[in-house]
């Protein structure tokens with residue numbers, strides 16, 4: 001990763017009558033623009049995310065998506081869909097007087113990267129994606145219903161604990177009821193349990209720091225409520241839409257590098273493999289000793305190398 005830097009511009013962008021987005025710009029004012037799309041949805045950006053990009057070559061744009069991080073209102077689900085976020089990226093591009101830009105996203109950030117590129121292909125100079133997630137029913141089933149549970153049985157017990165046994169046949173729906181309960185205590189207990197499940201399984205070796213993040217009320221509330229909202233609504237798209245040939249044909253020409261952990265249980269390699277089959281032109285790196293997180297050493301290294309490669313395009 002590149003050394004820590006501070007933004008030279010920080011601002012807020014009103015994108016609807018409800019939502020205001022936090023954004024920041026760092027690196028080279030005259031550099032090649034790149035927009036970083038964070039995960040979750042609802043995960044928010046971290047200052048460390050600037051470190052993927054050479055600050056001499058890139059004009060680095062980070063922003064918190066609707067309801068996430070420093071964007072307001074926090075955890076707000078109103079007017080919060082995949083397609084609202086796609087248009088927010090365009091609003092931010094125009095606000096910053098950017099003609100077109102590199103797009104970089106992991107996990108949900110890869111979902112949004114694909115949705116944005118397939119909607120506005122002319123605005124995307126390159127794609128660097130990590131832990132491919134396309135929100136198919138099968139992907140959600142594996143992580144939230146029956147799959148990852150077999151690899152992390154201890155964490156799974158904590159994840160199902162807030163849900164009555166008779167509701168456990170549909171965990172995403174059951175969590176939707178608790179994450180939107182009138183009672184604040186019910187909501188925060190469910191939010192922390194939901195967030196802890198993901199943060200406990202996102203690394204090959206469990207990270208205490210990542211798990212501790214799930215204990216932070218504001219993070220857990222936004223991450224859990226927004227993720228669950230998108231999943232209950234199936235990402236506001238057709239099942240498998242982002243992998244359809246007609247959709248990939250719109251972006252087939254865009255230089256693209258994907259980095260995928262072999263032991264990613266949150267967004268298993270099967271989706272990156274499916275993407276490669278429908279889009280053989282991409283470069284796909286499978287990291288043999290990594291899980292889901294962009295902070296896994298092998299993943300972090302290849303992401304920086306990928307961004308370095310795209311910088312001169």
Ligand SMILES: CNCC(=O)c1nnc(C(C)(C)C)o1
Nearest residue numbers: 039040041043044107108109
């Ligand atoms: C199913 N959501 C996975 C995702 O987008 C994700 N995983 N970790 C994150 C954060 C690092 C933003 C918490 O996001």
